[in-house]
Amino acid sequence: MTSSRTSSRTSRIVRTGKNGQPLPDLVPLPLPISDVISLEIYDLIIDFLYSDLQALSTCALVCKAWLPASRLHLFCHLELAQLNFRRFLDLLKSPDFSAHVRARTNKMTMVQHTGSYKRWLQYCIPYLKDFSVKILDISGLAFAHNGNPPPYPELSGLQAHFQSVTQLHLRSTKLNSCMQLAELVCSLRNLERVSLLGVSWYPGAPSHPATGPVERLSLPPSLVELDIQSEHPSYLRDILNWLAEYDQESLPRIHTLVLVSQRQIPGPNDFGLSAERLLNNLGASLLNLTVSHFDFRNHEGDLHLLSLNTSLRTLHFYDVDVQRSINPELAVFHRRMYSWIPSMLAQIPSSDIRTVSFQVVLARAQHLDGLDWGALAAALSRPQFSQLARLEFKVSSFKKQAEKMIREKLLECTQRRILDIASFPNS
Incomplete structure (x- = not known):
């Protein structure tokens, strides 16, 4: 009798589900996850999610310990637009949140969407003070009104509140004049990189700073x-x-310069004079140069470009359009357009050239005949190019046919094994 009672007391209670199947035994809850693994490990894991905004947002909601590391990447890049600027201002009303965002934001993008309210930025300017932004990207905004001064308050606010910026990118931005652009660039004293893509102003705007x-x-x-x-x-x-007005002493040591026009510039013209003056003033500081759609000869037909750029290492000819047109006059223009390229290469004094590249637009592989291959081969055989390690041709189409033709035309470069032919999407 006693043994029966003892057996009943020590027997295990088996829990069953609705279907009568036994359920697993209950186990104690685990320790908090932050007590098992060091928080530094989680920070490293979250760092790998820097580009996944959805994953970072989820991590920020897991626990308070994960919030700082998640915010670090979530607010590293802020994009302001008419669609979200009111929510952005509401968030900044929180003192703790505002201080965190101001300290963490490394890049800020300001975008003007088509058809949206154009003056929204003036409401944001007072709240942009003390942001530690290093990269400022402005796209589609207009800081002008029929060419009339004074500048918009948004522009003055940018000059006052973004002194920490080291990179400025202006895309499809409209100003009152070129000198308003000069005032903006010169007011940001810590700039290291400036990118001007599609910047414009009103016709007939003054060419001197106010x-x-x-x-x-x-x-x-x-x-x-x-x-x-x-x-x-x-x-x-x-x-x-504007840039050609600075002499060699007043120019900073710019080592990378890109001069690209999306439309062909008939030549010779005053572009060559201004470009020559700018490049000569840059002198030995210039290491990398990209040019397109220029005829750098002056009105007398002379070419003295790069004569003082003794340290040049990389030269890139961008968007070389050698297509033959059914219009004979246009076909002659295309041939003349790039006839200065071999002459330019022949006059380079730098013996440090490592890379020369061409981005060529083709409608047919045979259009490569538009380049003067004999003069180009002669220029590349000069002693200045003895250290040349890469001669690159990027073609928009017909890569196989173009590669065969280029290797035949530049036989010496083929034998030196420095030729590299690739393709690029022609939009």
């Missing part, structure tokens, strides 16, 4: 890269004329 002579607008001393790509030659001409 504050006085160009000497009073000194370029940022830390500027090392300058990328200028214009949809219309007139805007590029104004920018070149």
Whole structure:
């Protein structure tokens, strides 16, 4: 009897489900996850999710311990637009959140969407003070009104609140004049890289700064890269004329320069004079140069480009259009357009050239005959190119046919095994 009672007391209670099947035994809850593995390990794991915004947002909701590391990447890049600027201002009303965002934001993008309210940025400007932004990307905004001064308050706010910026990218941005652009660039004293893609202003805008002579607008001393790509030659001409006014002593040591026009510039013209003056003033500091759609000869037909750029290492000819047109006059123009390229290569004094590249637009492989291959081969055989390690041709189409033709035309470069032929999507 006693043994029966003891057996009943020590017997295990088996839990069953609705279908009568036994359920697993209950186990104690695990320790908090942060007590099992060091938080530094989780921070490293979250760092690998830096580009996955959805995953970072989920991590931020797991626990307070994961929030700082998640926010670090979530707010590293802020994009402001008319669609979200009110929510952005509401978030900044929280003191703790505002301080965190101001300290963590490394890149800020300001985008103007088509058809949206155009003056939304003026409401954001007062709240942008003390942001530690290093990269400022502005796309589609207009800081002008029929060419009338004074500048918009948004532009003045950018000059006042973004002194920490080291990279400035302007895309499809409209200003009152080229000199308003000069004032913006020169006011950001810590700039290292400037990219101007499709910047424009009103026709007939003044070509001199409103504050006085160009000497009073000194370029940022830390500027090392300058990328200028214009949809219309007139805007590029104004920018070149502005930069050409600086002498060698007042120019920073720019080592990378991009001069690209989306439209062909008939030559010779004053573009060559301004470009020559700018390049000569840059002198030995220039290491990398990209050019397109230029005829750098002056009105007398002379070419003295790169004569002082003794340290040049990389030369890239961008968007070389050698297509033959059914229009004979246009076909002659295409041939003349790039006849200066071999002459330019032949005059380079630098013996440090490591890379020369061409991006060529083709409608047919036979259109490569538009280049003067004999003069090009002769230029590349000069002693200055004895250290050349890579000669690259990027073609828009017909890669196999183009590669065969190029290797036959440049036989010496083929034997040196420095030729590289690739393709690129032609939009």
